[in-house]
Amino acid sequence: MDGESMTHPNPQDYRSDVKPVWCPGCGHFAVITSVARALAELGLARENVALISGIGCSSRLPAYSTVYGFHGVHGRALPVATGLKMARQDLTVLVAGGDGDGFSIGGNHFLHACRRNVDLTYIVMDNSVYGMTKGQASPTTEADWDGSKLTPGGPGIAPFQPLEIALSAGASFVARAFSGQPAELTRQICEAICHKGFSFIHVLSPCITYRPEQRAYKDKVHQDWSQPASDRTEAFRTLLEDDGFATGILFRGSEPAAKPVERPRVALSDMETQFVV
Amino acid sequence: MDDLGTFLAHAVALEKESGERFDALADSLEVHHNPEVVELFRKMAHFSRLHLREVQDRAVGVVLPHLRPWEFSWPNAEAPETPSVEDTHYRMTAHHALLQALASERQGQAFYAGVAARTVNAQVKALATAFAAEEGEHVALLEATLSRFPPPPANWAEDPDPPNAPD
Numbered sequence: 001m002d003g004e005s006m007t008h009p010n011p012q013d014y015r016s017d018v019k020p021v022w023c024p025g026c027g028h029f030a031v032i033t034s035v036a037r038a039l040a041e042l043g044l045a046r047e048n049v050a051l052i053s054g055i056g057c058s059s060r061l062p063a064y065s066t067v068y069g070f071h072g073v074h075g076r077a078l079p080v081a082t083g084l085k086m087a088r089q090d091l092t093v094l095v096a097g098g099d100g101d102g103f104s105i106g107g108n109h110f111l112h113a114c115r116r117n118v119d120l121t122y123i124v125m126d127n128s129v130y131g132m133t134k135g136q137a138s139p140t141t142e143a144d145w146d147g148s149k150l151t152p153g154g155p156g157i158a159p160f161q162p163l164e165i166a167l168s169a170g171a172s173f174v175a176r177a178f179s180g181q182p183a184e185l186t187r188q189i190c191e192a193i194c195h196k197g198f199s200f201i202h203v204l205s206p207c208i209t210y211r212p213e214q215r216a217y218k219d220k221v222h223q224d225w226s227q228p229a230s231d232r233t234e235a236f237r238t239l240l241e242d243d244g245f246a247t248g249i250l251f252r253g254s255e256p257a258a259k260p261v262e263r264p265r266v267a268l269s270d271m272e273t274q275f276v277v
Numbered sequence: 278m279d280d281l282g283t284f285l286a287h288a289v290a291l292e293k294e295s296g297e298r299f300d301a302l303a304d305s306l307e308v309h310h311n312p313e314v315v316e317l318f319r320k321m322a323h324f325s326r327l328h329l330r331e332v333q334d335r336a337v338g339v340v341l342p343h344l345r346p347w348e349f350s351w352p353n354a355e356a357p358e359t360p361s362v363e364d365t366h367y368r369m370t371a372h373h374a375l376l377q378a379l380a381s382e383r384q385g386q387a388f389y390a391g392v393a394a395r396t397v398n399a400q401v402k403a404l405a406t407a408f409a410a411e412e413g414e415h416v417a418l419l420e421a422t423l424s425r426f427p428p429p430p431a432n433w434a435e436d437p438d439p440p441n442a443p444d
Contacts, residue, residue: 008343012297019304019305019307019308020304020305020308021308022305023309023367023440024302024305024306024309024365024366024367024369025362025363025364025365025366026362027362027363029301029305029362030362033297033301037346041345041346134441134442135441180354180362180363181354181355182346182354182355183346183347183349183351183354183355184347184354186345186346186347187345187346187347190345206363208363208366209440209441210441215363218363
């Protein structure tokens with residue numbers, strides 16, 4: 001990233017006039033601020049950026065931004081973004097969503113987006129709860145969380161491990177940030193945008209309404225990953241020690257990003273000849 | 278912090294981010310129909326912008342370096358005068374909002390006092406000392422205001438129809 005020789009736009013230029021309806025105290029406020037700061041830092045023209053989302057509190061991000069946006073259907077942000085990036089390689093495509101949208105309803109798309117290594121930046125705001133639908137357990141909820149009547153005694157199943165799965169499935173940039181540390185989150189978003197390939201940022205973003213105990217995240221997070229591993233095996237070893245609160249860029253690979261398939265060299269008329277009997 | 282331009286870049290960012298955050302908090306409380314706190318946060322945002330203008334005036338003729346958001350030497354995760362998001366609540370009172378504002382001003386004062394104590398640059402020391410004194414005045418003003426807004430009853434957050442009531 002060369003930030004020295006350019007004029008930087010004002011981050012506020014990337015924010016729309018729509019006021020967020022998130023609960024006061026929600027971690028997502030810092031995420032939209034960090035996205036705006038990162039876009040300003042990189043000097044990206046608004047018309048060259050698209051922000052795609054699915055459904056959920058965090059998926060409201062496109063409405064709060066002045067870049068192009070698409071508020072898609074539940075769990076389907078990544079297919080939409082993949083199609084857009086394949087059709088318009090010149091655009092910077094960001095994808096935003098939550099843990100339910102990304103890891104449950106859209107879990108299959110998450111696996112294959114990692115595997116395809118399309119040049120996207122996927123920001124998942126994880127609060128381990130379905131906040132918009134009044135607080136049900138999500139894929140990343142702890143097995144014994146007893147906060148929802150739908151899962152008395154807790155969901156009882158081991159939580160989804162986003163970083164391990166992203167790494168296994170082939171994501172070429174894997175990081176974790178905390179919404180309470182917006183400067184570090186901004187740095188990661190800048191690095192992810194500049195990385196050519198599928199970049200996944202797992203953001204711990206407290207839901208103070210349904211998970212008030214997440215206010216304690218600020219005392220739990222610790223920035224451990226100061227140097228990203230370039231070797232996937234090494235990154236896996238680092239994750240074996242992970243308590244879920246380490247932050248930083250875990251892995252940055254060098255696999256080539258997916259490119260659109262070239263136009264077919266066979267014309268329709270050529271194909272028709274094959275069917276002539 | 279021994280370079281005048283770097284110091285002023287920090288001072289500009291400190292006031293700018295404070296004003297933006299107070300506005301964001303006001304927006305958030307406006308959505309949740311808490312006009313008393315909205316008014317207070319808007320006033321704090323206004324004061325931050327006034328202070329920003331003062332700092333910018335003092336910076337005329339000085340080349341300020343461009344610092345990336347993560348290159349600032351803040352003592353904590355954010356600029357010291359930026360009020361915390363997580364301390365807000367949709368039923369918070371003016372008392373809570375003033376406490377939040379007071380905490381941010383105290384952090385700003387401590388930041389400038391720290392720079393003044395450590396720098397070897399006489400110009401930076403003089404400016405940081407002046408800024409710390411100004412922040413001290415704001416702290417005193419907020420403390421006086423806070424005395425007119427006593428703590429609310431212990432059940433201030435109680436809501437007979439809370440947004441997180443399970444269906």
